[in-house]
Amino acid sequence: MRIARIGSAGQEKPAVVAGNEYILVDSLIDDWSRASLEAGAMATVASADLSALPRVAKGSTRIGSPINRPTKVICVGLNYLGHIKETNADTPAEPVIFMKAPDSVVGPNDDVVIPPNSLATDYEVELAIVIGKRALYLNSPADSKAHILGYTISQDVSERHWQIERSGQWVKGKSFPTFNPIGPEIVTGDEINPSNLRLWCSVNDVMKQDSNTDDLLFGIDHIVWYISQFMELFPGDVINTGTPFGVGLGFKPPVYLAAGDKIKTGIEGIGEISNNCVAYRA
Ligand code: MG
Numbered sequence: 001m002r003i004a005r006i007g008s009a010g011q012e013k014p015a016v017v018a019g020n021e022y023i024l025v026d027s028l029i030d031d032w033s034r035a036s037l038e039a040g041a042m043a044t045v046a047s048a049d050l051s052a053l054p055r056v057a058k059g060s061t062r063i064g065s066p067i068n069r070p071t072k073v074i075c076v077g078l079n080y081l082g083h084i085k086e087t088n089a090d091t092p093a094e095p096v097i098f099m100k101a102p103d104s105v106v107g108p109n110d111d112v113v114i115p116p117n118s119l120a121t122d123y124e125v126e127l128a129i130v131i132g133k134r135a136l137y138l139n140s141p142a143d144s145k146a147h148i149l150g151y152t153i154s155q156d157v158s159e160r161h162w163q164i165e166r167s168g169q170w171v172k173g174k175s176f177p178t179f180n181p182i183g184p185e186i187v188t189g190d191e192i193n194p195s196n197l198r199l200w201c202s203v204n205d206v207m208k209q210d211s212n213t214d215d216l217l218f219g220i221d222h223i224v225w226y227i228s229q230f231m232e233l234f235p236g237d238v239i240n241t242g243t244p245f246g247v248g249l250g251f252k253p254p255v256y257l258a259a260g261d262k263i264k265t266g267i268e269g270i271g272e273i274s275n276n277c278v279a280y281r282a
Contacts, residue, residue: 002186002188003032003066003150004016004017004022005032006022007064009062012064014036019250021056022056024049024055028053029041034069034070034071034234034237042188062107065107066130067182068184071240072098072237073102073105073238075096075100077097079216080216080245081217085245086246087249098171099171100174101171101174101243102229103177104175104176104179106180109273109275111275112155112257112275113177113178113209113278114257115132119159119160120160120256121159121249121256122157122158122257123158123247123257124156125200125203126153126199126242128238128241129148129223131148131234131236131237131239132148132235134233134234134235135147136233137228138228140225141221144221148224151186153266154240155201155275156174156179156243157178157179157181160249167256195219196214197267197269198210198212200265200269201212201246201265203261203262204261215265216241221228231282257277259277261277
């Protein structure tokens with residue numbers, strides 16, 4: 001199944017994707033959210049007859065984040081060897097984990113606002129895992145798949161000055177409003193092999209990142225198992241699995257985003273999202 005949320009910001013309705021159409025399922029479930037998933041929304045929709053429900057053509061409406069207000073956004077840093085090299089970091093012995101304010105999540109094609117006085121706003125294509133079932137202290141990576149709802153595209157926008165140059169945790173450079181476009185839809189785990197997907201990111205139609213998830217240092221199952229050793233994962237939680245080689249930071253000199261730039265972020269089998277960079281306005 002592929003699930004999405006469509007409509008104006010704050011007014012999105014839950015939907016299922018069928019070819020070039022969305023089938024609205026708001027008569028069956030409240031939303032795609034932690035609460036609805038905990039109440040069994042996936043099973044409700046999967047077992048329902050959708051044939052008489054209203055349909056909306058793709059491209060005719062705004063798309064929201066496929067999960068309404070995920071309670072956590074957890075990120076894996078330094079998880080592709082080429083990216084580790086371009087950042088002059090050491091190869092981590094265990095996954096590098098950090099968090100991003102969940103409020104930074106926006107719709108897949110919404111504007112990315114460059115923060116006031118930003119020096120180094122950068123792009124990062126990432127495969128995102130979306131949790132489907134509570135996970136805590138999993139026994140082994142083999143247990144992870146049963147806790148995963150599916151996969152989507154995440155653009156982990158990052159302000160390098162605040163992330164790296166200023167002391168403290170990376171969270172400062174990762175949590176600005178609009179810094180995490182997600183979508184356009186979640187593809188459930190039974191429909192996709194997350195471990196072999198091309199992923200890419202272009203800026204103004206110039207390809208910057210073009211890699212494959214088979215290059216992940218720590219794979220999907222390892223990541224979910226590992227994070228569950230430190231915190232409880234809930235339905236709708238989002239895990240950004242890391243970005244490959246080609247970020248703006250890695251160019252000599254670095255090339256960062258500015259208002260007017262257009263970012264396109266894609267993953268094979270899921271789709272492509274597009275974000276215009278705009279200046280902050282009070
Ligand atoms: Mg990242």
